Amino acid sequence: MLIDAGQAAELLLAQERVRILAHQNPDGDTLGCSFALWNVLHNLGRKALVECPSGFPERFSFLYEGYIPDEFDGGFLAALDVASPHMLREEHRNAPVDLCIDHHSSNAGYASQLCLEPDAAAACQLLLEVIRRMNAEITPRIATCLYTGLATDTGCFRFSNTSAATLRCAAELLELGAAQADVNERLFETTTRELLQLEQQVMAGLRYFGKGRIALITITQQMLRETGVSEPEMDGISNLPKRIQGVEIGVTLREKPEGGLRVSLRTRRTVDAAQICGAFGGGGHLRAAGCTLREEEVQRLIALCESALPAGEERP
Amino acid sequence: MLIDAGQAAELLLAQERVRILAHQNPDGDTLGCSFALWNVLHNLGRKALVECPSGFPERFSFLYEGYIPDEFDGGFLAALDVASPHMLREEHRNAPVDLCIDHHSSNAGYASQLCLEPDAAAACQLLLEVIRRMNAEITPRIATCLYTGLATDTGCFRFSNTSAATLRCAAELLELGAAQADVNERLFETTTRELLQLEQQVMAGLRYFGKGRIALITITQQMLRETGVSEPEMDGISNLPKRIQGVEIGVTLREKPEGGLRVSLRTRRTVDAAQICGAFGGGGHLRAAGCTLREEEVQRLIALCESALPAGEERP
Numbered sequence: 001m002l003i004d005a006g007q008a009a010e011l012l013l014a015q016e017r018v019r020i021l022a023h024q025n026p027d028g029d030t031l032g033c034s035f036a037l038w039n040v041l042h043n044l045g046r047k048a049l050v051e052c053p054s055g056f057p058e059r060f061s062f063l064y065e066g067y068i069p070d071e072f073d074g075g076f077l078a079a080l081d082v083a084s085p086h087m088l089r090e091e092h093r094n095a096p097v098d099l100c101i102d103h104h105s106s107n108a109g110y111a112s113q114l115c116l117e118p119d120a121a122a123a124c125q126l127l128l129e130v131i132r133r134m135n136a137e138i139t140p141r142i143a144t145c146l147y148t149g150l151a152t153d154t155g156c157f158r159f160s161n162t163s164a165a166t167l168r169c170a171a172e173l174l175e176l177g178a179a180q181a182d183v184n185e186r187l188f189e190t191t192t193r194e195l196l197q198l199e200q201q202v203m204a205g206l207r208y209f210g211k212g213r214i215a216l217i218t219i220t221q222q223m224l225r226e227t228g229v230s231e232p233e234m235d236g237i238s239n240l241p242k243r244i245q246g247v248e249i250g251v252t253l254r255e256k257p258e259g260g261l262r263v264s265l266r267t268r269r270t271v272d273a274a275q276i277c278g279a280f281g282g283g284g285h286l287r288a289a290g291c292t293l294r295e296e297e298v299q300r301l302i303a304l305c306e307s308a309l310p311a312g313e314e315r316p
Numbered sequence: 317m318l319i320d321a322g323q324a325a326e327l328l329l330a331q332e333r334v335r336i337l338a339h340q341n342p343d344g345d346t347l348g349c350s351f352a353l354w355n356v357l358h359n360l361g362r363k364a365l366v367e368c369p370s371g372f373p374e375r376f377s378f379l380y381e382g383y384i385p386d387e388f389d390g391g392f393l394a395a396l397d398v399a400s401p402h403m404l405r406e407e408h409r410n411a412p413v414d415l416c417i418d419h420h421s422s423n424a425g426y427a428s429q430l431c432l433e434p435d436a437a438a439a440c441q442l443l444l445e446v447i448r449r450m451n452a453e454i455t456p457r458i459a460t461c462l463y464t465g466l467a468t469d470t471g472c473f474r475f476s477n478t479s480a481a482t483l484r485c486a487a488e489l490l491e492l493g494a495a496q497a498d499v500n501e502r503l504f505e506t507t508t509r510e511l512l513q514l515e516q517q518v519m520a521g522l523r524y525f526g527k528g529r530i531a532l533i534t535i536t537q538q539m540l541r542e543t544g545v546s547e548p549e550m551d552g553i554s555n556l557p558k559r560i561q562g563v564e565i566g567v568t569l570r571e572k573p574e575g576g577l578r579v580s581l582r583t584r585r586t587v588d589a590a591q592i593c594g595a596f597g598g599g600g601h602l603r604a605a606g607c608t609l610r611e612e613e614v615q616r617l618i619a620l621c622e623s624a625l626p627a628g629e630e631r632p
Binding site: 156157158159160162163164165167168170171172174175180181184185188189190191192193196200203204206212242243244245246268 | 472473474475476478479480481483484486487488490491496497500501504505506507508509512516519520522528558559560561562584
């Protein structure tokens with residue numbers, strides 16, 4: 001059943017024990033929501049804990065500073081920013097989740113009560129409204145958690161999902177004491193030596209096709225071994241080739257440990273990334289999609305990219 | 317004389333011919349202000365033109381699309397985002413400027429009337445208020461100009477000068493039709509092949525000092541010749557060393573054509589960049605400063621940086 005922020009607030013206030021569920025490979029939004037809600041419930045004297053199938057990444061350690069999970073069995077299940085039950089722990093995939101607060105228009109509707117706002121740039125934006133309806137105090141710690149979700153899901157207000165409402169929500173969170181400078185420095189101004197080294201190696205192998213309108217990079221297993229960079233750390237790399245002026249399709253090939261290549265495609269303007277990846281059994285969005293390839297299929301991928309380029313402008 | 321936004325609005329409305337002055341080496345804020353005001357005056361049937369000692373960079377071409385300077389001699393002089401008369405054309409340095417609208421707390425107070433808001437992240441934030449007081453229509457084109465100033469002066473809302481007021485101002489500009497996605501993609505998501513190549517070369521020569529807490533890069537004249545990158549294009553490079561995890565002082569050395577080195581220092585936390593650069597006759601801010609060195613003084617600069625590092629954490 002679809003419910004609004006006020007109803008979600010009432011439902012949460014009626015609980016004594018809440019099991020907060022974050023999605024696997026957690027990002028700043030699911031974790032920001034989870035620890036914001038944990039703090040709210042904790043401050044209200046309720047028992048609560050946060051569960052995530054893949055643990056809490058070090059990168060977000062500031063979100064779970066001072067977090068002490070309460071111990072209890074069962075409890076009310078609240079999934080935050082979780083579009084599909086497949087992103088939850090095994091045991092929650094088939095049992096009913098009581099409440100889901102989310103902003104993905106693709107939400108599978110798996111929860112008994114769904115509070116959904118597809119226009120929100122982040123689930124944190126919607127959760128702020130829910131917390132306000134709970135009449136709970138929004139402490140600086142809670143504001144920091146919510147700010148983190150907002151900032152990470154919008155590339156720090158750079159992506160086009162940043163709406164006037166998103167910016168106003170961020171403004172309120174700053175006024176409530178969100179640690180903006182610290183969060184931005186940690187998440188957007190810091191890279192590791194290892195990642196920098198990997199980027200150097202990867203960009204040294206940059207190749208152009210389609211008269212400079214396609215740029216391709218390859219991340220080999222050897223590079224990963226040499227630099228020691230882990231999978232989640234290199235998320236941003238696949239955005240690099242598309243940033244180059246004149247490039248309309250950025251292709252990132254990643255060697256898989258078991259052989260074969262994982263492809264990430266990023267496009268500008270009119271090129272449909274999902275359609276190209278679809279030809280290889282993959283999919284995704286208009287501007288960002290992925291698929292898996294055998295080494296010998298790379299030529300075909302490039303040919304498909306070339307034929308997808310709109311006529312017109314070419315780099316001299 | 318210090319005046320407020322309302323008085324600045326009245327003053328501007330009383331003019332028939334306005335010569336808008338942007339500062340040399342113009343950035344998005346001075347140009348965003350200038351073309352926003354030009355459009356406002358033009359739409360009100362006044363004569364206006366924009367002057368900049370160093371011309372209008374290609375990178376900001378979207379700001380001056382459709383701009384046709386009116387022809388006139390003299391006129392009311394309005395300097396926007398110009399902290400000092402030294403940043404104006406020779407001929408305006410000693411003649412009185414009628415009005416200055418600015419946000420630099422260091423403003424030299426050179427104009428007859430000064431409308432100053434040091435808490436504003438960008439002069440565009442203050443100019444929006446002035447334009448509102450003029451009761452002028454804020455078209456999408458004007459909103460785009462003002463948004464550009466706001467976004468460029470805050471690193472797209474990432475820097476700590478981004479306040480709640482800045483975010484609310486940006487929210488309004490989006491509602492007024494600012495071309496957010498286009499501006500962000502042009503200014504924050506695009507790099508040139510040449511710049512990428514220069515970054516590769518520069519980062520390949522990265523050196524660490526102070527147990528990894530100081531990172532130093534050098535941009536040589538040869539690199540500039542080989543890649544063809546121009547001075548204003550490489551503004552962002554001096555931020556690179558400080559981004560590395562564990563680095564507290566980022567040092568960028570730039571060979572000058574006539575010999576000697578231009579230093580840019582960027583620091584985190586407690587290190588005072590202006591103090592270090594002051595020892596070499598330079599200066600700047602707490603977290604960003606500059607100076608000029610002879611080749612043989614680099615060792616002394618590094619020694620000064622090392623002694624400025626706070627005791628404590630060291631990178632293993």
